[in-house]
Amino acid sequence: MATKENEPLISTEVSSSETERSARPDETVLAARDLDVYYGDEPALQDVSIEVPEHKVTAIIGPSGCGKSTFLRSINRMNDLIDVCRVEGELVFRGKDVYDEDVDPVALRRTVGMVFQKPNPFPKSIRDNVSYGLEVQGQSATDEDVEQALRGAALWDEVEGKLDSSGLDLSGGQQQRLCIARAIAPDPEVLLMDEPTSALDPVAASKIEDLIDELARDYTVVIVTHNMQQAARISDKTAVFLTGGKLVEFDDTTKIFENPEHREVEDYITGKFG
Numbered sequence: 001m002a003t004k005e006n007e008p009l010i011s012t013e014v015s016s017s018e019t020e021r022s023a024r025p026d027e028t029v030l031a032a033r034d035l036d037v038y039y040g041d042e043p044a045l046q047d048v049s050i051e052v053p054e055h056k057v058t059a060i061i062g063p064s065g066c067g068k069s070t071f072l073r074s075i076n077r078m079n080d081l082i083d084v085c086r087v088e089g090e091l092v093f094r095g096k097d098v099y100d101e102d103v104d105p106v107a108l109r110r111t112v113g114m115v116f117q118k119p120n121p122f123p124k125s126i127r128d129n130v131s132y133g134l135e136v137q138g139q140s141a142t143d144e145d146v147e148q149a150l151r152g153a154a155l156w157d158e159v160e161g162k163l164d165s166s167g168l169d170l171s172g173g174q175q176q177r178l179c180i181a182r183a184i185a186p187d188p189e190v191l192l193m194d195e196p197t198s199a200l201d202p203v204a205a206s207k208i209e210d211l212i213d214e215l216a217r218d219y220t221v222v223i224v225t226h227n228m229q230q231a232a233r234i235s236d237k238t239a240v241f242l243t244g245g246k247l248v249e250f251d252d253t254t255k256i257f258e259n260p261e262h263r264e265v266e267d268y269i270t271g272k273f274g
């Protein structure tokens with residue numbers, strides 16, 4: 001759908017590191033091919049095909065109930081925990097279908113970590129929260145591992161010297177960065193983030209956005225967000241799901257926000273529906 005020249009629907013100003021990232025060629029690390037997901041007989045995703053590029057930020061946007069979280073949970077098989085959920089089609093990570101019988105979901109979740117909407121640290125010390133990320137995978141965590149993960153989550157400077165205090169005593173934004181530290185401790189390749197800033201105040205949210213930009217240097221990030229400005233600011237690629245769990249458009253973020261192909265996408269982005 002063409003828009004008037006020089007009139008983007010949403011401004012997609014990018015930071016310098018995003019420009020560096022955008023200049024890198026896309027190398028697919030994760031691909032959904034004709035993916036269908038059902039809850040009982042109800043389809044939540046229909047015929048979704050998408051190629052997620054390595055070390056870039058891919059945003060998943062769309063109205064409530066269109067299957068964004070379902071898609072994210074399909075990638076690291078969190079949907080396995082829902083009895084009525086059934087997956088058809090392919091979800092290939094580094095050439096291997098994650099639904100193959102010989103894939104261990106726990107090992108998969110080490111490589112494909114997840115951060116949720118509401119910060120959910122355990123009622124344990126900051127150190128134990130981070131160590132858990134490794135210990136759940138059967139590895140022990142050294143002080144260096146803990147420091148490295150906290151540094152990676154841009155939290156170290158705020159918690160150095162109080163690693164034994166409770167993770168629950170941190171602010172909401174710090175708790176979310178602690179959850180990110182827990183997710184990156186086992187050194188995953190992919191980080192799935194399900195609306196990671198929607199429970200935070202704008203300052204805390206902005207810190208997480210900056211952090212996501214940093215994280216994309218080391219990890220491939222897939223983020224679900226309701227906030228279109230956020231998707232425009234931080235992502236390289238954007239996938240737009242619309243009602244019925246269909247992927248309507250997937251392209252460079254600038255293209256999606258400045259000149260989408262589909263009228264439904266333009267209507268969604270300009271707030272005409274959704």
Ligand SMILES: Nc1ncnc2c1ncn2[C@@H]1O[C@H](COP(=O)(O)OP(=O)(O)OP(=O)(O)O)[C@@H](O)[C@H]1O
Nearest residue numbers: 039044062063064065066067068069070071082084
């Ligand atoms: N555990 C479940 N059991 C049955 N149906 C479910 C379950 N989880 C999600 N659904 C249904 O699947 C569809 C997609 O839900 P999903 O949570 O993936 O959408 P979403 O786009 O992430 O929504 P939101 O933006 O509101 O979080 C919805 O119709 C929802 O009701």
